[in-house]
Amino acid sequence: MVLRLLALLFASxxxxxxxxxxxxxxxxxxxxxVNPTAIPTLQNLLSGVLWQQAWNALATPMLDSPAWLAPAMIALILFGVAAMRPGKG
Structure with missing residues (x-):
């Protein structure tokens, strides 16, 4: 029930x-x-912890995707997890 509610909130x-x-x-x-310093900070963190190619391969395509896609994907994952747990989702 809680997972389905969270999924509905993310879908909304x-x-x-x-x-x-x-x-x-x-x-x-x-x-x-929302936060002008968030992306450069995240880029420095990823580049320092992993490597520069991680930023180019993972973060750049995600940041170029439509903004509504991130909460929609989270909602789909939560709906999927809730469906695998019948009666407990």
Whole structure:
């Protein structure tokens, strides 16, 4: 029940982000709008802990994806986990 509720909240957030920002608005622009120092800090952290290719291979495509896609993917994962736990999700 709790997982399904969380999934519905993330799905609602994805829908609201898509409607409010536009369906093509990138995630990186949304994060930069909220916190301008977050992306450079994350880039320095990933580059220092892992390597520069991790930023290019993982983070850059994610930041170029639409902003509504991140909460939608979390909602799908939570719905999937809740479906595998019948009666407990």
């Amino acid at each position: 957030a994805a829908l609201l982000m898509g409607l409010a920002l536009g369906w093509g608005w990138p995630l990186g622009a949304t994060i930069s709008r």
